[in-house]
Amino acid sequence: VQTAARPAPPPTPAPAAAPPAAAPAPAPAPAPASTPTQTAALPPPAPPPALPRSALSVVFEAAASDLPESAEATVNDLAQRMRANETLRLQLRSYASGTAETAREARQLSLARALALRERLTAFGIRSTRIDIRALGTGAADGPPDRIDVEFLN
Numbered sequence: 001v002q003t004a005a006r007p008a009p010p011p012t013p014a015p016a017a018a019p020p021a022a023a024p025a026p027a028p029a030p031a032p033a034s035t036p037t038q039t040a041a042l043p044p045p046a047p048p049p050a051l052p053r054s055a056l057s058v059v060f061e062a063a064a065s066d067l068p069e070s071a072e073a074t075v076n077d078l079a080q081r082m083r084a085n086e087t088l089r090l091q092l093r094s095y096a097s098g099t100a101e102t103a104r105e106a107r108q109l110s111l112a113r114a115l116a117l118r119e120r121l122t123a124f125g126i127r128s129t130r131i132d133i134r135a136l137g138t139g140a141a142d143g144p145p146d147r148i149d150v151e152f153l154n
Helices: 069-084 103-122
Strands: 054-059 090-095 131-137 147-152
Touching: 054 069, 069 103, 090 103, 103 131, 103 147
Parallel strands: 090 131
Antiparallel strands: 054 147, 090 147
């Protein structure tokens, strides 16, 4: 008797490859580099105009020690400049007419004039330590003999 051949079992399928691993999640995009905030700087303030060394003079009547009314604008200008620039210093060179016999009195008068001008400036709030006084008496070389020359030291 012939036995019927059995049909061959279907071939076993080859093991399926493991499913592909999930692709790694893309790395987060790097945060944009923080750009420093730029602030526009203001230009430095313009320097104050250069002042001539001997810019101003106050002329007095002979034998007078009080500031003349004609000096009011000069005094106001000086005070304004000194308030605007706290480092500004002045030298007051004061003269008075006289002779060899009256040199002592002339020097005292020139000192009184310079002190009057300094006192007037301090009334505007200017510190007296910013004002140097030189009472030179009859030592005026040129210009009116009864005057104060104002020299800006810086």
